Amino acid sequence: MNKQVFLQTYNAACALGLNSNNIFAALKQNKTGIKNYSFQFEEEKQIPLGKFPTNSFKQSNEVVDFNALSLHYISQICKESHVDLKNKDNLLILATTKGNIHALHSKPENAPLHKTLQFLETKLKLANKPYIISNACISGMEALIHAHDLVKAGLYKQVVVCAADVLSPFVISGFNVLQAMDYTMCKPYDANRKGVNLGEACAVAIVSEQESEIEILGGNTSNDANHISGPSRDGSGLALAINKTLEQTQVKSIDLINAHGTATLFNDEMECKAFSSLQMQDIPLNSLKAYVGHTLGAAGLLEIILCAEMMKNNLGIQSLQYEENGLSQPLNILEKNLSFPIKTLLKTASGFGGCNAALILQKNG
């Protein structure tokens, strides 16, 4: 199978803006989209969140309508790229952890993920049944890897991927009760890191054989087989996913790593063990979580899109909020923006359930 698979086109919305150009412009200026918002737990508290900047998609005061958000970005990218989902060679797949879960509060019949599929089928004309990848925080990456694999295997010509998650009391209360949140700005890899800042996002991409600037060489997932809500202590699961991807793609050198970097004590430490075990501790590395928050099911794809922008601009973006090394084995974390040729990029993510994902992008030509 010698097919080459490309990131044909993409777009995204998150705390830094409603399209990927605006988001990357903010990244170049090292601006964060994370702000303090009032949230009602048992009592009210101010917590840093990466919320969308406008009220474009809101129905209730609190929570963005997941179905409308996804529909908007899917329709827009298909229209702008002239991709016809009525063509039987084209497929739509989604990635999310909780989808429209907020509907449990008021209209529970709309909450299940399969209802989102039904919703999209009534609004769009689709030749093929769409489906959802729901695999914790690697969902977005896994969907892009899956799309690559589908095209590479010759099963479809164009795959439209939409990865999204919205902030809701369900999710915020959950991360809070797990004590996984930082009540100040999150600090990936830093000695004073205390946990995540949650965010919301919608990312869309079209994957196909049509040549474009960014080639998707391939990706893999793995499982730690160790613990359901904490990462393995030695990083071997993540290292396995990376190794499988290196083997599969035959890549000899990596210019930049964009890692998961959620700013929890355990995740970031696990990553340094994984990267060090593969002799990758000197490769420039960053996390984008302090710019946009941890956008859960959307994170993998949103960050892949921002990686594509970094590659196109030959600009490694500063790993925001990193000041003092907090890892037992230091990594080469970007402390400011760095201009350098980025031909080959490794993206990784990890999630609850012990899952890990790795993917390699390369500039074409």
Add this chain to the structure above:
Amino acid sequence: MDKALYIESFVRINNHALFYDNKKIALNNFETLEEKLKFLYKNQNIQYPKFYKMDVLSKAGFIAVEYLQAKLEASSNTSLLFANQTASLQTDILYQEGINNRNNYVPSPSLFVYTLPNIVMGEICIKHKLTGENIFLVFEDFNTKLIIENIILQFKLNKADKLVFCWLEVFDNKLDVLNCIISTQKTEKTPLLNHENLNTIYHYGRNN
């Protein structure tokens, strides 16, 4: 060149019974899913106390794997492909109940962890030391085209030499589970993985 794929072993569970290897274990005497699953756990003499902490989705998937006659060996080349219609909705509803009332605000950390459908794969990977590919898919319903396409994909790109497929629909007191081991090894007992055979085993036990 597409390798032929075979259903090496399967377990089918519905509200009435668990079927495996031409055997049937009746579940009609038990009312709730929790009771049925607890009975199945004890019946197989499993000895894995972590079972009791799992939510109903994880218990069902875990049990299905334990009844498979083809044993799973520790491997980094065995993929897991799980799918259903409602993801983790059963547990989502339980968790939501804990946060609905500001005057009785009791979000449960143990429940919240299980509000991700892929956790069941994590539980199985831990017990059987499976470190390979894992993916959880949500379909509108049991769809043999999508299932077979996704299984084939893993083998076509050499991501697995064996695959654990599980349709794991567990919601509102309904058990609808089909667990198969898919491999490239043919024996005299193993049917080919195709629409007809998959549908046959899915409907197995309907009239039993």
